[in-house]
Amino acid sequence: MKYIVGARGSQLSIAQTNWVISELKKVNPDCEYEIKSITTKGDTDSRPLFTINQKGIFEKEVDRAVSQKEVDFAVHSLKDVPSELDESLIIASIPKREAVNDVFISSDGSSLENIKKGAVIGTSSLRRAVQVSRIRPDVTVKPIRGNIETRIKKASGENFDAIVLAQAGISRLGVDVDFSPLSIDIFSPSPGQGAIAIVARANDEDTISMLKKN
Template sequence: MKFIRVGTRGSRLALAQTGIAIAALKKANPGAKFEIVTISTKGDVDRRPLFTMDEKGIFEKEVNEAVKKGEVDFAVHSLKDVPSDMAEELVVACIPRRARPNDVLVNDKGQKLAELPAGAVVGTSSLRRAVQLARARPDLKVKPIRGNVETRVKKVIAGEYDAIVLAEAGLGRIGMKDVIVERFGVRDFVPAPGQGAIAIVCRRDDKKTMTLLRRIEDPKSRAEISAERALIEKVEGGCRFPLGAVAVTRGGKLTLYASVFSADGSKNIKVAKTGSVAGAEKLGGRVADILLKQGAGELAEGWREAVEEWNKKA
């Protein structure tokens, strides 16, 4: 039997996510055989903090290029790494069941955010997390951090940082949930759009692969992601503008929570709207319109100087 080739980054988390996807696919498609092909991306090679790179898709471009060229049959990504403007030839064919989208606090002293001493150094790779930390605890020192999940955790244990903020889903997928001290609520500490979800990308014209992948699609997760991505596409947040958004399905209803901040953290525009699961994209567009009407675009302009300041700290 011909092996189905799966493209992925070579990080521990990427391989774990690929393993999760393949296990589900084997269960849904008995007899199918898979071969993992690891591909290095710009994000793996360039060690600068993410917010300093003014481009999209640094963790997926090379992998998706391999899909486009037919070197692999499909690719597995963290969905939040996949830009909404992918190549026309490609499609997010499947979104399996999403893990918790929450951000979490990690340290080796068991201290929650409120318990960290004044002046404690907290690391994050995300401007969205940085500004929310600064709003909650302006007395902390928030510093950029890079490296894969396990590297960041090691930096806390080594004393380089007093704590870090990461996505709960990533820690869970590599078996490191025991380092979590505190889980932040998604309404109080709004995650990145798409956080916790896996995206499986294939060629749009590869109907056979698409059929195979869609057997593990989770409709609720698809609806949540559709709303979040429609929102971010309209607002055009990108890495340099901290836009938090999370959609939650309950029954046939979908509620989308969104939050944007000024560079100094003094201003915060929050929107929460509920719509039907079937109208997920429409809901995302509606929330984006409200954010823009309330001044989200003006807040975005103030972030250029803030990014330059963060570049100096990195």
């Protein structure tokens, strides 16, 4: 049996999808999986994320492909999935969750607590921007876009002194970078952060059964 898997074309999304496929192959060795990369609104809109209505911007086109039977199921970051899916779809599986916390990456190894006054901190998330400003009101928070490795390179001290990212993304990509973990007690993560959601058609019992083995 061959399955077509829908995913965003981002580096992290493809890495997550490959991980899911590797796990599925362990329990479904006779199955084949092919990734179909799908561009979403969130991939083409270059505005700061917190200026956009984010509901579904990273998953709508991918889930439409599932619903229209262009792909058999889709792999998403759970935090990107709206609380209400189209009635034709279902979250069939949520594999083992990665670390849920955010991390702080700086050009000089500083932590959020001791980075210099007036430092420029980059983040794509309004939640993170607010929390950084609450903990360190004496720094400047600016929006930053790009894939994870691009954002890390920007934290060189030229345009940004530091950035805030999810630890799960760094782990899944296998990026070798020094970071300071941010405690979830003082820096609350996004709901669903670190988790993957696999979406399938609600009436596709065979695919759902296969996914639930993961």
